[in-house]
Amino acid sequence: MRKIDIFDTTLRDGEQSAGVMLTSQEKLEIAKQLERLGVDVIEAGFPAASKGDQEAVMRIAQSIQSSSVTGLARASKRDIDAAWEALKYSAEPRIHLFIATSPIHMTYKLKKTPEQVLEDAVSSVRYAKERFPVVQWSAEDACRSDRAFLARIMENVINAGASVINIPDTVGYISPEEYGRLFTYLRENVRNIHQVKLSAHCHDDLGLAVANSLAAVENGADQIECTINGIGERAGNASLEEVAVALRIRSDFYQAQTNLALQEISRTSQLVSQLTGMAVPPNKAVVGKNAFAHESGIHQDGVLKERSTYEIITPELVGLSSNSLVLGKHSGRHAFREHIKRLGFIPAEDKINELFLQFKSLADKKKELTEEDVYALLLDHHMRPAVPVYELLEVQVSYGTNNIPTATVKLETPDGRIIQEAGTGSGSVDAIYHTLDKMMPLAFSLKDYRLQSVGAGRDALAQVHVLLEKDTREYNGSGTAQDVLEASAKAYVYAFNKVWMSEAEEEKKRASV
Ligand SMILES: CC(=O)SCCNC(=O)CCNC(=O)[C@H](O)C(C)(C)COP(=O)(O)OP(=O)(O)OC[C@H]1O[C@@H](n2cnc3c(N)ncnc32)[C@H](O)[C@@H]1OP(=O)(O)O
Ligand SMILES: CC(C)C(=O)C(=O)O
Numbered sequence: 001m002r003k004i005d006i007f008d009t010t011l012r013d014g015e016q017s018a019g020v021m022l023t024s025q026e027k028l029e030i031a032k033q034l035e036r037l038g039v040d041v042i043e044a045g046f047p048a049a050s051k052g053d054q055e056a057v058m059r060i061a062q063s064i065q066s067s068s069v070t071g072l073a074r075a076s077k078r079d080i081d082a083a084w085e086a087l088k089y090s091a092e093p094r095i096h097l098f099i100a101t102s103p104i105h106m107t108y109k110l111k112k113t114p115e116q117v118l119e120d121a122v123s124s125v126r127y128a129k130e131r132f133p134v135v136q137w138s139a140e141d142a143c144r145s146d147r148a149f150l151a152r153i154m155e156n157v158i159n160a161g162a163s164v165i166n167i168p169d170t171v172g173y174i175s176p177e178e179y180g181r182l183f184t185y186l187r188e189n190v191r192n193i194h195q196v197k198l199s200a201h202c203h204d205d206l207g208l209a210v211a212n213s214l215a216a217v218e219n220g221a222d223q224i225e226c227t228i229n230g231i232g233e234r235a236g237n238a239s240l241e242e243v244a245v246a247l248r249i250r251s252d253f254y255q256a257q258t259n260l261a262l263q264e265i266s267r268t269s270q271l272v273s274q275l276t277g278m279a280v281p282p283n284k285a286v287v288g289k290n291a292f293a294h295e296s297g298i299h300q301d302g303v304l305k306e307r308s309t310y311e312i313i314t315p316e317l318v319g320l321s322s323n324s325l326v327l328g329k330h331s332g333r334h335a336f337r338e339h340i341k342r343l344g345f346i347p348a349e350d351k352i353n354e355l356f357l358q359f360k361s362l363a364d365k366k367k368e369l370t371e372e373d374v375y376a377l378l379l380d381h382h383m384r385p386a387v388p389v390y391e392l393l394e395v396q397v398s399y400g401t402n403n404i405p406t407a408t409v410k411l412e413t414p415d416g417r418i419i420q421e422a423g424t425g426s427g428s429v430d431a432i433y434h435t436l437d438k439m440m441p442l443a444f445s446l447k448d449y450r451l452q453s454v455g456a457g458r459d460a461l462a463q464v465h466v467l468l469e470k471d472t473r474e475y476n477g478s479g480t481a482q483d484v485l486e487a488s489a490k491a492y493v494y495a496f497n498k499v500w501m502s503e504a505e506e507e508k509k510r511a512s513v
């Protein structure tokens with residue numbers, strides 16, 4: 001079996017999804033889970049994009065041990081220097097350089113001739129190679145590039161020191177058969193190709209990202225670039241869970257394997273969905289809530305007699321336990337501590353106590369506590385920023401069919417003051433949000449509000465995702481609680497804290513110039 005490297009770009013291309021903005025703490029949490037999942041490479045960000053992204057990449061590079069960490073850079077010394085500052089302390093510093101090679105991109109975007117692009121590519125790889133032991137180079141828009149030019153530029157960047165070459169389908173244009181043929185062509189026409197690993201990076205504009213990635217594997221790709229839940233620029237990237245499970249279930253056909261711990265897939269999907277606010281559609285392969293649900297009589301009959309009649313993937317393979325009732329109101333601290341460690345959280349002892357009390361109070365209200373509930377709650381608690389921010393202390397709403405909804409909200413400000421305000425609105429959530437708007441020191445607008453339940457049942461936890469906009473930048477936030485109104489308030493305060501922290505950062509930048 002050939003080993004296929006999994007290069008996860010959830011934190012870079014995934015974060016390029018419209019409406020997603022992750023803090024460095026959120027990125028680190030996702031990176032730790034990707035490490036548990038066993039991905040070979042984590043693309044943690046684009047260090048030259050902003051100080052915040054550079055700091056996030058640096059934190060991840062310093063914390064992650066068993067996956068390689070990389071960052072994206074243009075063919076520019078400034079970008080390479082920014083990436084070096086972020087990645088120099090990682091176990092094996094690795095950079096991901098790119099430049100576009102298609103006529104459309106070279107002519108209209110870069111405004112350069114193919115010869116100039118070739119020179120920039122080679123000189124940037126040389127400059128990077130003086131610092132980084134591993135240089136990955138990508139031909140952006142490779143699939144709309146002239147093949148002979150692509151082969152020539154690849155040969156040159158390999159001679160300059162690149163050891164991984166990525167052939168992205170940047171705009172999701174190619175078909176599986178064509179992509180496979182392109183890999184074969186390059187393997188046959190680039191003289192020094194045997195010195196490098198070949199990588200595939202596919203976008204889903206035509207819904208072909210996973211099929212194209214698998215076609216690349218069939219035709220010699222050594223690495224697949226993908227994201228959790230398939231999030232990413234426009235229609236997204238190839239979905240990691242679909243590629244990984246396809247390779248496992250059809251290993252007889254692909255004759256390839258990965259190092260992934262597939263039982264971590266479901267939790268990783270939940271984490272990314274909760275922190276990015278991008279809901280997973282119910283019918284999504286592998287991680288959708290219907291992926292293992294059998295609805296019709298004939299199917300149910302078949303599954304009851306023999307699961308394999310209609311189930312090619314078992315829920316257990318991706319970490320979903322059929323018996324998910326694990327903790328209840330009679331559980332004690334030991335079981336709770338063990339349980340949260342298994343879920344990947346290692347809080348300090350005093351935090352465990354605080355979490356345990358929260359868990360008990362929830363267990364009192366909710367009949368059945370599933371692993372999903374506990375995970376959502378832990379994450380909500382765990383994601384509180386380490387720096388002082390606005391904290392929701394209390395929310396009360398008075399609602400009647402013939403009354404104007406009125407909310408009273410109590411907050412603690414970052415400097416420790418307790419403030420309280422009341423306000424009305426057209427509905428209960430609107431009343432809470434009007435009240436919070438009056439209490440917050442910055443103006444912004446609400447662009448999106450979504451409510452979903454964690455699990456099923458009348459007493460299921462509510463999870464709310466909001467999207468705020470300030471000065472054309474978007475900030476997502478989520479909140480989980482037993483009650484819809486409390487979850488709504490939490491999500492709003494969470495996203496507002498991102499606005500507030502980003503404004504504070506900008507203010508610092510302005511003050512330093
Ligand atoms: C296919 C992909 O996913 S590529 C990655 C896309 N990701 C991102 O763009 C997210 C992060 N980006 C950013 O924060 C900003 O775009 C920055 C900081 C990188 C650059 O910002 P700005 O300097 O304001 O430039 P802006 O984004 O408007 O334009 C991009 C510039 O980079 C140039 N450029 C684009 N790709 C490359 C490349 N690979 N190598 C060198 N230059 C490049 C463009 O030609 C343009 O140059 P110009 O200003 O001379 O016309
Ligand atoms: C930067 C490159 C690899 C990219 O994301 C793309 O071409 O889609």
Ligand SMILES: [Mg+2]
Pocket residue numbers: 013168170201203233
């Ligand atoms: Mg991409």
